[in-house]
Amino acid sequence: MTVLQIVCTGMLAFGAIIMLASAAGVIRFPDFYSRLHAGGKGDTLGQGAVLLALAILSGFSLVTLKIVLIIFFIFIFNPTATHALARGAWLRGVEPWTKPESEDEEADE
Amino acid sequence: MTPSLIVSYVGRRAIPFIQLYALYVLGHGEDGPGGGFQGGVIFASSFVLLVLIAGWARARKDAPESIVDPLTATGCLLYAGIGFICILLGGAYLEYEAFAGANATAAAKQHAHHFALIGIELGVMITVTASMVTLYFEMSRPPEERNAPEDGSGDSDGEGADA
Numbered sequence: 723m724t725v726l727q728i729v730c731t732g733m734l735a736f737g738a739i740i741m742l743a744s745a746a747g748v749i750r751f752p753d754f755y756s757r758l759h760a761g762g763k764g765d766t767l768g769q770g771a772v773l774l775a776l777a778i779l780s781g782f783s784l785v786t787l788k789i790v791l792i793i794f795f796i797f798i799f800n801p802t803a804t805h806a807l808a809r810g811a812w813l814r815g816v817e818p819w820t821k822p823e824s825e826d827e828e829a830d831e
Numbered sequence: 832m833t834p835s836l837i838v839s840y841v842g843r844r845a846i847p848f849i850q851l852y853a854l855y856v857l858g859h860g861e862d863g864p865g866g867g868f869q870g871g872v873i874f875a876s877s878f879v880l881l882v883l884i885a886g887w888a889r890a891r892k893d894a895p896e897s898i899v900d901p902l903t904a905t906g907c908l909l910y911a912g913i914g915f916i917c918i919l920l921g922g923a924y925l926e927y928e929a930f931a932g933a934n935a936t937a938a939a940k941q942h943a944h945h946f947a948l949i950g951i952e953l954g955v956m957i958t959v960t961a962s963m964v965t966l967y968f969e970m971s972r973p974p975e976e977r978n979a980p981e982d983g984s985g986d987s988d989g990e991g992a993d994a
Contacts, residue, residue: 795848802841809835 730775737771740764753819754811762804769796834884842884849877857956858949867952871959878964887973894968899961906958910951917947925951 723731744764751757770793777789857870882890914925922929927947931939 798841799845802837806835806838809838 726778730779733771733775737768737775740771741768744768754816755808755818758804758808758811762801766797766800769793769800834886839884842880846877846880849880850874853877853956857952867955868959870952871956872963874956874960875963875967879967882967882971887968887971887976891968891976894964896965899964899968902957902961903965904958906954906956906961909954909957913947913950913954 744760747760748757773789773793777786853870853874856865859865917926917929920929927944928940930943
C-alpha cells in the first residue's frame, strides 16, 4: 500500500465513524433541535471525508471533478437545509429541550 | 413571516445549477441513466425551490400560465413533429435514419440518429417540465390566490391586478 492509499483509508474510516456518531445522535438526542444539530453537522463532514477519499483514490479523471463538485454542493446546501428546518421549527413554536429539574441526581454535574 | 436571508441567498444561486444539471441529465439520455423525463423533473424542481424561497405569487410571475401551458403542448409537438418529418423524408414514423438521406453511410445514419434522439428527448423534457410546474403551482396555490385570475393569462374577468 502506498502512503496515499493509507491516508485515503484513514479518511474513509474517519468519515464512517463521524457518520455513525451522527446517526447515533439522531436516534439518541432528546429533541428536534439537538437531533438536527447531530444530523446536519455529522453528515456534512462525514460525507465530505468519504467523498474526498474516493475522489483521490479514483485517480485524476472526470469522476474526480464530479465528486469535488458534489462535495462543494453538500458543504453549501446541507447547512442551508439544516438552517431552514431549524428556523421553520422555531417560528412554528417548537420548544427546545431543557434538562428536567427532578432528574438532577442522574446528571454528571 | 420574514424570509430567511440565508435560504433565499443560497436558493437563488442554486437554481441555475439545478437547471444546468437537468440539461446534463437530458444530454446523457442516450448512453447512460437519464433522459427527458428525469431531466424535466429536475428542471421543474428548480421552480419548486423558487416557490419555496420567493413565494407563490412571485414565482408564478416567472412561470406564468400564458407561457407554461402552451409549452406542455409544444413538447408533444416537437416529439410528434420529428416523427412526421421522418415520414416526409421517406422513412417510417420516428425512423431517425431518414434524416441522413436514402443512401447515406452508416456513420452519417448514426449521426442523424443521435441528433433526432436528442430532439425528441428535448420534446419530452419540455412537456414534463411544463406539466410538473403546472401541477405544483396548482397544488400549492395559497387560499388568497384561489379565485383570483392569473396575471396576463387573458381570463374573462379582465382584472389583472396582482396582490
